[in-house]
Amino acid sequence: MWGAALWKMIACARRPERFVLSVEKLFDVLIVGAGCAGAAAARVLAEKGRQVLVLERRSHVAGNAYDCLNGDGVLIHQYGPHIFHTNLRPVYDWLSRFTRWRDYQHRVVASIPDGHGGRMQYPVPFNLTSLETAFGLEEGRRLGEKLLSAYGPERKVTILELRRNPDPEIASLADYVYEHVFVHYTMKQWGQTPEEIDPATTARVPVFLSRDDRYFQDACQGMPLEGYTPMFRAILDHPNITVRLGVDALDRLDVSGDALLVDGVPFSGPVIYTGQVDELFGFRYGRLPYRTLDFDFETLPMDSFQTHGTVNYTVDGDFTRITEFKHLTGQTLPGVTTIMREYSRSYTGAEGEIPYYAIINPENNALYARYRALAERFPNLYLLGRLAEYRYYNMDAILARALDTAEAI
Numbered sequence: 001m002w003g004a005a006l007w008k009m010i011a012c013a014r015r016p017e018r019f020v021l022s023v024e025k026l027f028d029v030l031i032v033g034a035g036c037a038g039a040a041a042a043r044v045l046a047e048k049g050r051q052v053l054v055l056e057r058r059s060h061v062a063g064n065a066y067d068c069l070n071g072d073g074v075l076i077h078q079y080g081p082h083i084f085h086t087n088l089r090p091v092y093d094w095l096s097r098f099t100r101w102r103d104y105q106h107r108v109v110a111s112i113p114d115g116h117g118g119r120m121q122y123p124v125p126f127n128l129t130s131l132e133t134a135f136g137l138e139e140g141r142r143l144g145e146k147l148l149s150a151y152g153p154e155r156k157v158t159i160l161e162l163r164r165n166p167d168p169e170i171a172s173l174a175d176y177v178y179e180h181v182f183v184h185y186t187m188k189q190w191g192q193t194p195e196e197i198d199p200a201t202t203a204r205v206p207v208f209l210s211r212d213d214r215y216f217q218d219a220c221q222g223m224p225l226e227g228y229t230p231m232f233r234a235i236l237d238h239p240n241i242t243v244r245l246g247v248d249a250l251d252r253l254d255v256s257g258d259a260l261l262v263d264g265v266p267f268s269g270p271v272i273y274t275g276q277v278d279e280l281f282g283f284r285y286g287r288l289p290y291r292t293l294d295f296d297f298e299t300l301p302m303d304s305f306q307t308h309g310t311v312n313y314t315v316d317g318d319f320t321r322i323t324e325f326k327h328l329t330g331q332t333l334p335g336v337t338t339i340m341r342e343y344s345r346s347y348t349g350a351e352g353e354i355p356y357y358a359i360i361n362p363e364n365n366a367l368y369a370r371y372r373a374l375a376e377r378f379p380n381l382y383l384l385g386r387l388a389e390y391r392y393y394n395m396d397a398i399l400a401r402a403l404d405t406a407e408a409i
Contacts (some may be wrong), residue, residue, distance in 0.1 A: 027242065029409075032249040032261060033274030035063020035384035036395055037402040040094075040237045041272050044406035046240035052053060059273075062232040063400045064354070067329075067397070075227060075331050079354065080293060081310060081323045081340075082228060085218040086396030092220040096405065098234035101222035102330050104217040104371040109307065110201050110314045122211035124312055125156065125206050126177050134176070143173055148207055154207035160194065177207060185314040189344045190291060190359070201311055215310075244280040249273075255280060260378045264298035269379075270409050274385040277371045278356060286371050289389055290347035290355035299338045306339070319343050358390045365390075382409070 029045050031038045034056035043054045044382040064079040083106045086092050109121040110130075122130035128147075132140030143193050146169060150155050159182045162174035184192050194378050214221075236243055253271070254261035260271060273280060278288045296319070309327030313319060319341040326337050348354045358364070368390040384405055386393050393401070 011091055013303075022322060027051045028269040029053070029272070030249075030253070030267065030269065031272045031274070032253065033063065033385065034058075034061040034232070034236065034243060035385070036065065036244075036398050037274045037388075038063075038156065038272065039232050039382065040399050040402035041406040041409075042179055043235045043238060043240050044403055045270075045409065046238040048406075049109055049240070051240050051242075054236065054244070055247045055252065056245050057248050059246050060229065061236060061243065064356075065228040065232070067227045067229050070297070070338060072338065073333060074299065074325060074336060074338050075329045076297065076325050076340070077328070078226075079325075080295065080342060081325075081328060083216070083221070084223065085216040085221040087218050087220070088396050088400050089220065091396045091399050091403070093398070095231070099224040099226065099231040100270045103221075104219055104223045104328065104330070106328075107213055107308050108215045108310045108312060110181055112313075118345055119322045121307065121311070124181060124314075125208040125215070126181050127208040127213060128211050129213055130172075134180070143169065144209075146170065146274060147173075147207075151209055153209055154212075157209065158206050158255060164205060171335075174207075179313050181316075184316075185312060185320060188318070188320050189343045190357075191344070191346060191408045194359075206251070206371065212354070223330070226379065227329070249275070250279065253280075255374070255378060255381070256282070258377075259380060270380050271378075272382045272384050272405070273375075274388050276387045277368070277375065277390065278385055280388075281374050284374070285367060287349055288367060288371070289347045289359045289364055291357040292347040292358065293344065293351050293356050294343040296341040296343070298341070299336060300334060302337055303334055306335055355387060357394060358386065358391070361392070372381070 029044050029050045029052045029054060031043075031054045034054050038054060039061065040055075042054050046052050058066075058234050065076055065077070065082045066079060067077045070076050083104070084095075085106070099108060108124050110124045111119050111121050122131060122133040124130070128144045131144050132150040134140065135143060137206065148168065150165065150170060153382075159178050160175055162170060163178060165171055165174065183194060186192075209400070236370075252263050253273075254264070259266045260268065261272075276288070278285070304326065306322060309325075310321055311321050312321045321342050322341045324337060325331070325340070326333065347353055372383065377385050382405060383389055385398055
């Protein structure tokens, strides 16, 4: 349906990618959003014989996983780094229909001042190797043995759990990790103290009682060989799928009354909505709170800027991390590299801002429940994804949910 030339990788710094059909095809499924959730659901339904219309507000597919060549020829992730990892083999196998993979094992280090005018780096999550870097080989090994005795090998123990341990040395160690790895980084990321954050979020920052310095231990890890955007183009490349880019679905979708309307006419087919649920209902009860991100891209005349794809600044600096994309993508491009500094702040809803992370707490959950109740008035409306469900999903988890939802439909 879409020729290879039309899907050629476009330098995002030059002109937006656009694809609009001149004649609207008849459709019996409407999907709002061409990111992970929307694209996967569209493909499953198309293969079941449904005629699917996908409306995407942005000028490109792939959602926040969108990647493209910048003006210097470096393949970047426009909305922050995305690394695919999963223990869900069916999800990995399904995606493998649309891409080959580059073997990539993500490793992250924390960069902190060493107290002598320099910096030291150790793996995060904080692990047995990190202990030896921070405290010296002998003392680090001794403390590591104590942790292994208390919790067992290959366990991920949250920092807050360690702080509650009655052993004074373990508590002291936990205080060190808390101060140098967790608390400042978390406050920058969430604008809150750790005690104010939902435990499920806190649990994502563990101490790993292992020498495995990979950030993820999932069985399947890697990067789409040609990039995320070509993978999503392939997913959406089906004769039963029509994609309109640069189209705001809320101009065509009306849920203000008792019937769900599309283009002013009652629509009884499935509608899968992956955008902000509060926006869908005109912010009737107020905005759901989010954290947003600002990205500062910089291209440098060197082969490489840092040792790892991601370096976290856990103590100092007003940014949370620096990503160097060539480590992630494996791109060979001598003499030039692009890095990205990442800043976290409160989402205000201003034009151009993107909501990235839901702020999970009882008050916000209650507000979301009010919006979900509005959606449940329409039996053919499905809320799917981070924004529509107001929760955090890893990429594999939302793909699994999208595949299951589409199969159920």
